[in-house]
Amino acid sequence: MYLGEPVVLKRVCRTRPIKPRQANDCRQSEHFIVPMKRINKCAEGRECPGNRSWKGNMSWYTGDTTLEEEANMLTGLSRITQLVEANPDRKLQTLMHLINKETLKEVHKGQETGKANGVDNVSKTIYGEALEINLNDLIHRMKTFSYRPQPVKRVYIEKEGKKELRPLGIPSYEDKLVQKVMAEVMTEIYEPKFYDFSYGFREGRNCHDAIKRLNCILMDKTNWVVDADIKSFFDSVDHEWMMKFLEHDIGDKNFLRYIKRFLKSGIMEEGKYMETDTGVVQGGSISPIMANVYLHYVLDMWFDKKVKKACTGMAEMVRYADDIVFCFQYEREATAFYESLVERLAKFGLELSDEKSKIIKFGRFAGKEAGEFEFLGFRHITGKTRTGKYVPKYRTSEKKLKAKRAKVKKWMKENIHLPIGELVKKINLKLRGHYNYYGISHNILKLQGFYEYVKWQLKRGLNRRSQKDKTTWKNLDKLLDRFPLVRPCIKVALW
Numbered sequence: 001m002y003l004g005e006p007v008v009l010k011r012v013c014r015t016r017p018i019k020p021r022q023a024n025d026c027r028q029s030e031h032f033i034v035p036m037k038r039i040n041k042c043a044e045g046r047e048c049p050g051n052r053s054w055k056g057n058m059s060w061y062t063g064d065t066t067l068e069e070e071a072n073m074l075t076g077l078s079r080i081t082q083l084v085e086a087n088p089d090r091k092l093q094t095l096m097h098l099i100n101k102e103t104l105k106e107v108h109k110g111q112e113t114g115k116a117n118g119v120d121n122v123s124k125t126i127y128g129e130a131l132e133i134n135l136n137d138l139i140h141r142m143k144t145f146s147y148r149p150q151p152v153k154r155v156y157i158e159k160e161g162k163k164e165l166r167p168l169g170i171p172s173y174e175d176k177l178v179q180k181v182m183a184e185v186m187t188e189i190y191e192p193k194f195y196d197f198s199y200g201f202r203e204g205r206n207c208h209d210a211i212k213r214l215n216c217i218l219m220d221k222t223n224w225v226v227d228a229d230i231k232s233f234f235d236s237v238d239h240e241w242m243m244k245f246l247e248h249d250i251g252d253k254n255f256l257r258y259i260k261r262f263l264k265s266g267i268m269e270e271g272k273y274m275e276t277d278t279g280v281v282q283g284g285s286i287s288p289i290m291a292n293v294y295l296h297y298v299l300d301m302w303f304d305k306k307v308k309k310a311c312t313g314m315a316e317m318v319r320y321a322d323d324i325v326f327c328f329q330y331e332r333e334a335t336a337f338y339e340s341l342v343e344r345l346a347k348f349g350l351e352l353s354d355e356k357s358k359i360i361k362f363g364r365f366a367g368k369e370a371g372e373f374e375f376l377g378f379r380h381i382t383g384k385t386r387t388g389k390y391v392p393k394y395r396t397s398e399k400k401l402k403a404k405r406a407k408v409k410k411w412m413k414e415n416i417h418l419p420i421g422e423l424v425k426k427i428n429l430k431l432r433g434h435y436n437y438y439g440i441s442h443n444i445l446k447l448q449g450f451y452e453y454v455k456w457q458l459k460r461g462l463n464r465r466s467q468k469d470k471t472t473w474k475n476l477d478k479l480l481d482r483f484p485l486v487r488p489c490i491k492v493a494l495w
Contacts, residue, residue: 076103080188088193091251099142099181101135107180108135111173118153118172119268127173138174145257149175149265151273152281167235169267169281179262179285182255186289189249194292195300200321201288207320207376208492211394211440214318214375215494217327218392221314223363224334226326227373228341229356233322234287235279237294238349239263242280245297262286278349291321298348299324307337318375325375334359364390374399383442393442394494396450404434404450408457416461424483427454431486439491447488455485 076098083090108131111124127134141147152169159166171179187203194202199210218225230236243260250256267274267281280287280294300319303326308315313329315337326341328334338359342352360371362382370382377400383393408430415423431454439447455476462471471479 077184077188080185081192084189084192091249092189093251095185095250095252095255096142098185099139099178101139103181103184104135104138104177105131107177110180111176116153116155116170118170118175119150120172120174122173124173134174138178142178142258145254147178147258149178149258149262151266151268152283154267154269154281167282169283171284175262175265176285178258182259182262183285183289185255186286186293190289190293190296193249194296195304197317198292198296198300198319200319200323201292207437208440210318210320211376211378212494214325214327214380215392217316217318218363218380219390220316221329221363222316222327223361223365224328224331225360225362225371225373226328226334226338226341227356227358227360227375228324228326229353230322230324230345231351231353233350234282234291236350237280237291238278241298241348242290242294245293248297259286259290288321294348295319295322298344298350302344307340311337320376323376325373331359331361377438378440378443391442394440395443396438396446401446401450405453408454412457412461416465420462420479421483423458424480424485427458428486430454431488435486435488436491439489441490441492441494444488444490447490451485451488455480458485 113124150172152171156165199205280290311333317326361369372381374397377397379395379397381393385391459476
């Protein structure tokens, strides 16, 4: 709730108690109760609630004052949340004070030990040895604007099911702290603004929530699905547009200055420095929220304000980070949208992958022409219930399953020397993780297949441990009676 401009009082008495006026008392009102001038309009130009009189004991004014006092008691991130929820279009002006010694110290405590170091080669343990001195020096440099983020250290990890490598950036430890605090501030600013169909990198939302929402949409009037894959999204984010989007909601120029410095900090790979003119480096704490902000303005708001209103039939979308699915009732609207989507993304420096993006016939009326698509590691197909009714069904993606099997095979070779009890205990940890994610309705057969593959790899590994005795299936079953493997089960019900 916006409280308007403060009321200027003539005098405030803190020592003399307020005495109630008698019925026959004809004196003027006390100065510490009645304001000098009535305020007709709030700061935003609109009239204050109720064109009320200032006569009497001013119960309306004192009531608002109480709300203002309660609001002032909220500090930090809670205050930002209150301001944004009260007025979503408000541009926040002062944010840098939230990056202080206390918030940085809390972030430091929350950092995990043993994480990879950045170009500074400083770990949490090393930084914490002189924590007070380091934080005081960091705050001083930020206040004098002499703090500049160091280049991120680039490393590569394997993509599941692909021969390609995914680039990741490891910030220096000091940059991790600042990024984390700034990410928390930005999250409080933008969380009330984000749409309900956005699920990626948001607290209290996960992949299963996105699949549940998509399942409801597919069960509704969906006849056509646009599977959109943005090519190298994190490497293609335009910095100028990114700053324009942030400037729309943030008025603190110093806060924006440091965000821009993080965008331009550069990359260090094998001792060579490379400038970053586009993109947000994956691996930093601030990258997920910035990616969400970018797509919020590029896609989410455009789809909700423009596309849905222009469609005569149903039009819905579900987005998890840069994984997006659009659902339409009519083919002509899905085709027209695909063409406009290409133009829309090009305007902001993004591009659709021609190989992965497509328009698919899908739904209860698709029949034998129904296609399939992948979203968040699941293959979405049309199916029927036992009574013959239409229902969307889900299977583990073949690419993801192949990558999982390859990981199991490699891990088994590296750890088969462990004592059987410890070995099975670690295998069960991996099986539980697999079931917790892929254990959704209609996917039990794929879970059982993965379980049998792990069991077969265990038997194969045990045979290699001994050149004398071979582990038969009968012996393996006796062994698993003593050290059982976790059986597959459904963890997430869609109905």
